[in-house]
Amino acid sequence: MKIFIDTANIDEIRTANEWGVIDGVTTNPTLVSKEGKDFKSIVDQILSIVDGPISVEVISTDSKGMVKEALEMAKWSENIVIKIPMIPEGLKAVKILNEKGIKTNVTLVFSVNQAILAAKAGATYVSPFIGRLDDIGHDGMQIIRDMVQIYKNEKYGFKTEIIVASVRHPLHVVESAKIGAHVATIPFSVIEKMFKHPLTDIGLEKFLKDWKKVVE
Numbered sequence: 069m070k071i072f073i074d075t076a077n078i079d080e081i082r083t084a085n086e087w088g089v090i091d092g093v094t095t096n097p098t099l100v101s102k103e104g105k106d107f108k109s110i111v112d113q114i115l116s117i118v119d120g121p122i123s124v125e126v127i128s129t130d131s132k133g134m135v136k137e138a139l140e141m142a143k144w145s146e147n148i149v150i151k152i153p154m155i156p157e158g159l160k161a162v163k164i165l166n167e168k169g170i171k172t173n174v175t176l177v178f179s180v181n182q183a184i185l186a187a188k189a190g191a192t193y194v195s196p197f198i199g200r201l202d203d204i205g206h207d208g209m210q211i212i213r214d215m216v217q218i219y220k221n222e223k224y225g226f227k228t229e230i231i232v233a234s235v236r237h238p239l240h241v242v243e244s245a246k247i248g249a250h251v252a253t254i255p256f257s258v259i260e261k262m263f264k265h266p267l268t269d270i271g272l273e274k275f276l277k278d279w280k281k282v283v284e
């Protein structure tokens with residue numbers, strides 16, 4: 069499973085990239101707004117750090133506006149992926165962008181039906197938000213199981229990759245990988261938690277303590 073980092077924070081992206089664990093980056097308007105910098109300069113910095121798909125989101129809600137924004141952002145790099153909301157106008161834009169060879173990531177996906185439609189329209193990626201489903205008492209991971217089952221049916225010829233989004237804790241990552249999702253996009257704080265195991269810390273402390281007893 070590929071791991072993307074879900075943030076627009078440059079320090080977090082640089083750190084995770086140095087750890088060698090990330091394959092790409094996803095942003096959204098909320099994440100960009102937290103940084104207090106202009107959008108283009110943030111994206112330029114991300115592009116200079118990570119050589120992989122970088123998702124950036126359109127703000128228009130009509131297909132014409134979305135395509136216009138997408139064409140402009142796609143000029144920034146071949147790694148740019150255009151995030152488009154899961155609405156009818158959005159899928160219209162996805163179809164047009166797909167025909168032009170521009171990669172798309174259909175976002176704000178909360179149901180299997182939405183994922184089927186996004187794949188039919190030719191989305192490169194689809195982003196189901198599992199944490200937000202869990203928040204309202206649904207089983208977010210169940211839609212990932214269903215999507216993986218449907219997308220892998222070769223008769224359907226779907227090429228869309230599933231990005232598990234709205235990841236809240238390390239167990240979401242383990243489950244996504246077991247189910248066979250293509251990608252999980254993970255906040256920095258959750259990647260940090262994935263490193264942690266008390267036996268690693270205890271074991272390292274003992275090795276270092278014992279090493280001091282070795283006769284030189």
Ligand code: G3P
Nearest residue numbers: 074096199200233234235
């Ligand atoms: O980037 C989309 C998604 O991962 C947002 O997550 O935590 O705001 O539900 P969250």
